[in-house]
Amino acid sequence: MAHEQNEHVQDTQSEQIDSSENVEQAGSVTVEDLKEQISKLEESLKLEKARAANAVYEAEKVKERLVREAENAKKFALEKFAKGLLESVDNLERAILASGEEKSPLLEGVELTLKSLITTLEKHEIAAVDTENGFNADLHQAVGIDPNAKSGEIGNVLQKGYTLSGRLLRPAMVTVGQ
Structure with a gap:
């Protein structure tokens, strides 16, 4: 999952570089281009926040399962x-x-x-x-x-x-x- 996130970050950075090159090639920055870039960045941020929340949720579930398994192992070791x-x-x-x-x-x-x-x-x-x-x-x-x-x-x-x-x-x- 971390590898996927790194790839996504790299893709987002390359899109930003491409869009900034396109803006530089156009010679002038328009408000619409900036708004479009902002909306792309906001969507990327939302996606990353969702991934981070999902990772935290999965980690908590794994922790709860391990605690439950350890308690059962202690109970039934005898x-x-x-x-x-x-x-x-x-x-x-x-x-x-x-x-x-x-x-x-x-x-x-x-x-x-x-x-x-x-x-x-x-x-x-x-x-x-x-x-x-x-x-x-x-x-x-x-x-x-x-x-x-x-x-x-x-x-x-x-x-x-x-x-x-x-x-x-x-x-x-x-x-x-x-």
Whole structure:
């Protein structure tokens, strides 16, 4: 674009030189010639102002796009790491379920560790997928049919799903009613 502008400026300058040579060749400068030259220069100025405004607009759009892409890259850079942590969350939840009704210091430690891990995940915008408000194919993965659940309702959650900054990280594996 800068090359085009340079060519246009050179063309305008050569037109000005040509018109000034024509005026010199005519021997006298008429008012009409000067008015014509002024109007050409004004049109050239308008064109250059429009090009400059367009260049500024394009630069702002590129800047906004780069900022948006950088923000998305920051948000979702944790995706692989977060998926790895979800396995730990699953294992801690399984350990709590396997302990049954028996309360012990070990169980309390596992519960506190799980709570701490979930709090850390929430700080980084990692949240569990809602499984209370019915089946949603965008958030849940149906892996079986639950004969005791109503149609479109989630019967059993086999594995929790999670989102990262509103984007699905892992779907919830559920059974649904028929």
